[in-house]
Amino acid sequence: xxxxxxxxxxxxxxxxxxxxxxxxxxxTAIVNTGDDDEFHxxxxxxxxxxxxxxxxxxxxxxxxxxxxxxxxxxxxxxxxYGVPTWFNLGDLDLATHxxxxxxxxxxxxxxxxxxxxxxxxxxxxxxxxMSDDRVATRITVRSDxxxxxxxxxxxxxxxxxxxxEPPVVSVRFEAADAARPAPGVLEALETAExxxxxxxxxxxxxxxxxxxxxIRDVLAxxxxxxxxxSPIIAGRPVRGPADRLMGPLGIEVSCVGxxxxxxxxxxxxxxxxxxxxxxxxxxxxxxxxxIADTVMRxxxxxxxxxxxxxxxxx
Amino acid sequence: xxxxxxxxxxxxxxxxxxxxxxxxxxxTAIVNTGDDDEFHxxxxxxxxxxxxxxxxxxxxxxxxxxxxxxxxxxxxxxxxYGVPTWFNLGDLDLATHxxxxxxxxxxxxxxxxxxxxxxxxxxxxxxxxMSDDRVATRITVRSDxxxxxxxxxxxxxxxxxxxxEPPVVSVRFEAADAARPAPGVLEALETAExxxxxxxxxxxxxxxxxxxxxIRDVLAxxxxxxxxxSPIIAGRPVRGPADRLMGPLGIEVSCVGxxxxxxxxxxxxxxxxxxxxxxxxxxxxxxxxxIADTVMRxxxxxxxxxxxxxxxxx
Numbered sequence: 001x002x003x004x005x006x007x008x009x010x011x012x013x014x015x016x017x018x019x020x021x022x023x024x025x026x027x028t029a030i031v032n033t034g035d036d037d038e039f040h041x042x043x044x045x046x047x048x049x050x051x052x053x054x055x056x057x058x059x060x061x062x063x064x065x066x067x068x069x070x071x072x073x074x075x076x077x078x079x080x081y082g083v084p085t086w087f088n089l090g091d092l093d094l095a096t097h098x099x100x101x102x103x104x105x106x107x108x109x110x111x112x113x114x115x116x117x118x119x120x121x122x123x124x125x126x127x128x129x130m131s132d133d134r135v136a137t138r139i140t141v142r143s144d145x146x147x148x149x150x151x152x153x154x155x156x157x158x159x160x161x162x163x164x165e166p167p168v169v170s171v172r173f174e175a176a177d178a179a180r181p182a183p184g185v186l187e188a189l190e191t192a193e194x195x196x197x198x199x200x201x202x203x204x205x206x207x208x209x210x211x212x213x214x215i216r217d218v219l220a221x222x223x224x225x226x227x228x229x230s231p232i233i234a235g236r237p238v239r240g241p242a243d244r245l246m247g248p249l250g251i252e253v254s255c256v257g258x259x260x261x262x263x264x265x266x267x268x269x270x271x272x273x274x275x276x277x278x279x280x281x282x283x284x285x286x287x288x289x290x291i292a293d294t295v296m297r298x299x300x301x302x303x304x305x306x307x308x309x310x311x312x313x314x
Numbered sequence: 315x316x317x318x319x320x321x322x323x324x325x326x327x328x329x330x331x332x333x334x335x336x337x338x339x340x341x342t343a344i345v346n347t348g349d350d351d352e353f354h355x356x357x358x359x360x361x362x363x364x365x366x367x368x369x370x371x372x373x374x375x376x377x378x379x380x381x382x383x384x385x386x387x388x389x390x391x392x393x394x395y396g397v398p399t400w401f402n403l404g405d406l407d408l409a410t411h412x413x414x415x416x417x418x419x420x421x422x423x424x425x426x427x428x429x430x431x432x433x434x435x436x437x438x439x440x441x442x443x444m445s446d447d448r449v450a451t452r453i454t455v456r457s458d459x460x461x462x463x464x465x466x467x468x469x470x471x472x473x474x475x476x477x478x479e480p481p482v483v484s485v486r487f488e489a490a491d492a493a494r495p496a497p498g499v500l501e502a503l504e505t506a507e508x509x510x511x512x513x514x515x516x517x518x519x520x521x522x523x524x525x526x527x528x529i530r531d532v533l534a535x536x537x538x539x540x541x542x543x544s545p546i547i548a549g550r551p552v553r554g555p556a557d558r559l560m561g562p563l564g565i566e567v568s569c570v571g572x573x574x575x576x577x578x579x580x581x582x583x584x585x586x587x588x589x590x591x592x593x594x595x596x597x598x599x600x601x602x603x604x605i606a607d608t609v610m611r612x613x614x615x616x617x618x619x620x621x622x623x624x625x626x627x628x
Binding site: 041042077080102 | 354355356385387388389390391392394395396397405406407408409410412413415416419430431434435
């Protein structure tokens with residue numbers, strides 16, 4: 001059995017490669033929910049959905065997130081009512097949010113609804129939200145200078161509405177201290193043969209998962225079975241704003257910075273061939289460096305990356 | 315000032331004719347909400363929306379309800395999750411339900427949200443829900459014989475899901491006794507120069523409005539200013555299931571049956587030219603019969619009908 005910590009698109013691509021090389025039913029992904037938010041009264045879980053749609057083969061291949069063949073008619077029509085529509089939800093995608101929201105309003109836990117959604121998409125792997133409790137990633141940024149020196153934004157406000165532009169000062173995971181891992185999360189980590197930290201943003205994708213009490217401890221205790229994949233290649237994230245978060249938080253934007261961040265939790269780090277020269281620095285942190293092609297341009301590369309990753313701690 | 319009692323499509327067509335012959339800002343429509351129901355966690359008000367979309371000129375001209383150019387992508391995608399999708403909500407229409415539901419969850423009254431929606435569509439007339447309190451039309455039907463002899467259905471279950479097929483035994487308006495007219499409703503009736511009962515289903519469109527305490531009394535007191543338009547022509551409803559409701563409830567399916575039903579509330583009834591021979595029977599009930607072309611095949615006919623209707627009590 002394999003257990004992965006997963007954020008959004010990068011993790012989705014990696015997991016798609018993983019289920020090509022191991023039985024999909026052997027895989028459990030523990031997915032970040034710190035990005036979740038409510039839009040138009042609907043509960044939206046961007047990372048859970050990115051992973052679900054990718055594993056179902058229903059994702060938009062252009063963007064990596066959202067659904068193939070998506071339209072945006074409802075959001076276009078919502079504009080008439082003067083509500084903010086900067087978080088663009090597709091018509092097909094809306095069905096998932098409507099279903100999830102109604103089930104939660106009926107009293108179902110997020111983990112229960114997630115299992116239902118995963119089943120509806122015919123996915124053999126198990127997806128678990130990191131917690132059924134709300135944990136909200138909040139990003140403090142420097143203001144534009146007209147008012148208070150800083151302001152705190154919800155993750156999607158910073159990421160989507162403000163296009164990652166406001167300079168980051170700090171990040172916190174609201175209510176993480178009181179959150180409990182979702183049912184099955186700790187067991188999946190405790191019993192996994194291998195634990196993979198997917199190539200996701202270490203600060204706002206993996207960070208919230210590790211902030212849920214209990215999860216970090218299991219990884220630390222099972223460090224010899226944990227392998228991470230660096231989402232940073234040649235000093236830049238493959239996609240997303242990791243660099244705009246890592247730098248201001250004092251984490252070097254490199255595979256060495258990732259190794260430093262994870263060094264107490266993983267015994268091996270897969271780094272890109274481009275970064276081979278930095279392997280000694282990774283290893284100096286006590287983390288074995290595994291060199292592979294980590295740019296998942298297609299499913300074959302993703303599968304090969306998964307194979308290399310698993311081999312690192314087997 | 316003119317005040318109308320309105321159901322769905324028939325009323326929408328009539329009101330569209332009305333605002334062609336009087337200043338739209340002089341018109342208040344009090345709209346049935348007994349058909350309202352929740353689907354996928356969204357609050358749907360079919361009659362309010364039919365009137366809104368028609369007055370905005372945004373309706374689907376084929377069906378008379380819903381929006382022109384509508385698509386059904388979200389509902390198609392919802393089917394995957396195994397939820398009932400017999401009440402088909404379009405993608406454009408969903409925006410209205412999302413907005414309404416979120417505003418109500420924020421604490422706004424239905425009458426407040428309705429005013430916002432009407433304004434957003436640029437409508438000059440005022441639309442008022444009959445009540446801000448929930449009144450639910452329930453239809454008891456004969457069962458198919460396998461279980462209990464009767465069962466009670468929500469209006470949309472009978473109308474849409476069961477296609478008006480189960481024979482009607484009785485109709486009730488749940489919680490009507492405790493409902494209060496929405497703000498402005500009684501005033502609009504008390505101060506109107508003319509009150510029009512639109513050509514809507516007398517049982518389940520006008521019936522719920524009259525069941526809200528206070529409304530029937532104002533009409534009875536102002537009977538000489540009230541004119542109704544018969545939705546029944548030559549013994550058949552122009553559209554919808556009025557015949558399947560009136561017959562079982564002992565109301566003759568004819569303009570005479572409509573006159574009988576409304577005789578204490580209106581002093582005049584507009585009947586179709588086809589029914590001219592029945593005018594004496596209408597008048598025998600103490601209701602003046604006004605003969606006009608009541609089949610609103612186009613906007614011109616609807617406007618002429620509105621003119622005839624207003625003239626009846628002016």
